[in-house]
Amino acid sequence: xSDLYTLTANEASRMLQAGEISAVELTEAYIKRIDxxxxxxxxxxxxxxxxxxKQAEQVDRQRQAGDSLSPLAxxxxxxxxxxxxxxxxxxxxSRILHNFVPPYSATVVNRLADAGAVFVGKANxxxxxxxxxxxxxxYHVTNNPWDLSRVPGGSSGGSAAxxxxxxxxxxxxxxxxxxxxxxxxYCGIVGLKPTYGRVSRFGLIAYASSLDQIGPFSRDITDxxxxxxxxxxxxxxxxxxxxxxxxxxxSAVRNPDIRGMKVGIPEEYFGQGVASEVxxxxxxxxxxxxxxxxxxxxxxxxxxxxxxxxxxxxxxAECSSNLARFDGVKYGLRSTELAxxxxxxxxxxxxGFGAEVKQRIMIGTYVLSAGYYDAYYRRAQQVRxxxxxxxxxxxxxxxxxxxxxxxxxxxxxxxKSDPMxxxxxxxxxxxxxxxxxxxxxxxxxxxDGMPVGVQFIGKAFDExxxxxxxxxxxxxxxxxxxxxxxxx
Amino acid sequence: MPLTSDEVRKVALLARLELQDDEIEKQSSALNNLLExxxxxxxxxxxxxxxxxxxxxxVNVLRSDSIVPSLDRxxxxxxxxxxxxxxxxxxxIMDGDA
Numbered sequence: 001x002s003d004l005y006t007l008t009a010n011e012a013s014r015m016l017q018a019g020e021i022s023a024v025e026l027t028e029a030y031i032k033r034i035d036x037x038x039x040x041x042x043x044x045x046x047x048x049x050x051x052x053x054k055q056a057e058q059v060d061r062q063r064q065a066g067d068s069l070s071p072l073a074x075x076x077x078x079x080x081x082x083x084x085x086x087x088x089x090x091x092x093x094s095r096i097l098h099n100f101v102p103p104y105s106a107t108v109v110n111r112l113a114d115a116g117a118v119f120v121g122k123a124n125x126x127x128x129x130x131x132x133x134x135x136x137x138x139y140h141v142t143n144n145p146w147d148l149s150r151v152p153g154g155s156s157g158g159s160a161a162x163x164x165x166x167x168x169x170x171x172x173x174x175x176x177x178x179x180x181x182x183x184x185x186y187c188g189i190v191g192l193k194p195t196y197g198r199v200s201r202f203g204l205i206a207y208a209s210s211l212d213q214i215g216p217f218s219r220d221i222t223d224x225x226x227x228x229x230x231x232x233x234x235x236x237x238x239x240x241x242x243x244x245x246x247x248x249x250x251s252a253v254r255n256p257d258i259r260g261m262k263v264g265i266p267e268e269y270f271g272q273g274v275a276s277e278v279x280x281x282x283x284x285x286x287x288x289x290x291x292x293x294x295x296x297x298x299x300x301x302x303x304x305x306x307x308x309x310x311x312x313x314x315x316x317a318e319c320s321s322n323l324a325r326f327d328g329v330k331y332g333l334r335s336t337e338l339a340x341x342x343x344x345x346x347x348x349x350x351x352g353f354g355a356e357v358k359q360r361i362m363i364g365t366y367v368l369s370a371g372y373y374d375a376y377y378r379r380a381q382q383v384r385x386x387x388x389x390x391x392x393x394x395x396x397x398x399x400x401x402x403x404x405x406x407x408x409x410x411x412x413x414x415x416k417s418d419p420m421x422x423x424x425x426x427x428x429x430x431x432x433x434x435x436x437x438x439x440x441x442x443x444x445x446x447x448d449g450m451p452v453g454v455q456f457i458g459k460a461f462d463e464x465x466x467x468x469x470x471x472x473x474x475x476x477x478x479x480x481x482x483x484x485x486x487x488x
Numbered sequence: 489m490p491l492t493s494d495e496v497r498k499v500a501l502l503a504r505l506e507l508q509d510d511e512i513e514k515q516s517s518a519l520n521n522l523l524e525x526x527x528x529x530x531x532x533x534x535x536x537x538x539x540x541x542x543x544x545x546x547v548n549v550l551r552s553d554s555i556v557p558s559l560d561r562x563x564x565x566x567x568x569x570x571x572x573x574x575x576x577x578x579x580x581i582m583d584g585d586a
Contacts, residue, residue, distance in 0.1 A: 101567065196543050303532070312525065328569060330568060338579070366491075380529060384539070385539060386534065388543060419522075433543075
């Protein structure tokens with residue numbers, strides 16, 4: 001079979017279990033697909049082909065021996081390069097970690113390895129996950145499989161592009177202000193940011209610890225449920241990863257029934273900057289849900305207008321603190337210029353960080369510095385409370401909220417030279433991180449040949465309702481079945 | 489009031505970040521743009537609103553104080569740019585001859 005790479009993970013898993021294909025066969029099909037498309041897409045920083053074959057062989061041996069295996073056993077997957085992988089180069093797309101080989105793996109990586117998933121490589125991203133286009137990678141840009149002259153979004157652009165290009169059926173990204181959902185929207189695939197505390201962050205190279213969350217990319221909603229199931233749940237290594245029961249996500253997407261479900265459409269998410277074609281594609285989703293029996297109403301979240309500003313205080317503040325660890329002493333780059341202890345740190349960081357990372361460290365250091373703390377940081381945290389409270393009130397009335405994922409489809413590489421313009425790409429996703437809520441982006445149409453996503457926002461720890469709604473929508477539509485044809 | 493180049497240099501020192509002269513220029517204008525945007529926060533009505541540091545209520549997490557296996561020292565040092573005698577090696581921090 002030549003087109004194994006077009007299978008979803010769920011379909012491939014069924015064939016593996018039925019013995020119709022082997023894990024090695026499946027893995028080789030994806031490796032070949034990566035070989036063919038990678039020169040155009042450039043989704044990976046590091047490929048781990050040998051490791052993948054070894055893992056696939058192991059799964060085949062276990063299956064032959066009659067072991068009971070996870071549905072993910074033998075399924076190829078890509079990992080964002082800010083997830084630590086023991087013995088495999090992990091750069092966070094930064095020059096400062098150009099030679100970092102972690103001595104341990106992230107909890108999510110261990111869980112997937114235990115499930116028998118096959119790791120084909122480390123995906124490109126914006127440096128330390130800071131950006132919205134993957135153009136901030138210190139290594140190379142990644143191209144959108146739907147139009148190679150456009151960005152895949154970011155920061156998890158490599159993870160999203162790899163799935164959209166059928167280089168893998170599944171991948172993991174991380175989302176601090178939209179870094180899973182926005183690239184999912186730009187690449188026409190499914191991307192889920194779980195509730196803060198649903199998935200362990202242990203081994204995720206931290207950007208903003210109160211906002212970061214790891215989550216899955218896939219082409220359809222069943223695969224999203226499959227991967228979330230494997231990574232969700234308590235981890236003693238991350239004290240913010242809560243011991244809250246994990247739902248059966250696969251049963252949530254089976255026979256979805258959304259009759260009577262209450263859907264709110266916050267009008268503030270359709271304001272300035274949202275392209276009218278995007279707004280209509282998103283509102284068409286609301287009509288489809290209504291046709292399926294949901295009750296749809298417009299509502300208001302008035303503090304939304306402050307979310308971006310509050311985010312650009314809180315996230316850089318946390319980043320300036322988290323990135324203090326990169327000082328040329330314990331790992332990564334060390335400047336070769338002799339300059340004493342403080343000088344070594346300054347020079348190493350000056351050489352090792354890119355412009356966007358430097359900007360966020362600077363703004364974070366400034367807002368935390370003496371005399372400015374109350375005016376910026378404390379105020380931003382108070383605004384964060386306003387945003388949370390408004391979501392809480394909305395969820396007293398509604399089961400989910402429906403918004404655009406991003407104001408526009410993917411823009412052209414190099415188009416957004418003004419960093420502030422770039423940041424507006426995350427205006428619909430940032431409030432969700434501020435409130436710690438789960439959010440999902442699923443494909444809902446095309447504008448000028450480029451995919452557009454709709455975002456569903458749910459109550460804390462209620463990923464199941466998001467998945468159910470998305471599954472119900474995907475039963476009635478075909479957007480998620482379209483596959484980008486990549487010029488060779 | 490926009491940040492001056494000298495103020496930007498001071499922040500860079502606090503951040504332990506060496507910036508070249510052309511970078512100081514670029515960072516100054518980027519920082520001032522961002523600060524201008526962030527100033528919209530001054531319009532928010534936050535009187536009597538308590539700050540949120542974590543979106544999900546988390547309390548201190550305790551575990552039993554028992555010894556569990558951890559990284560071997562040589563493994564923990566394996567990424568160090570310089571190490572000697574089981575320690576990370578850093579430049580001298582005191583002036584003068586030792």
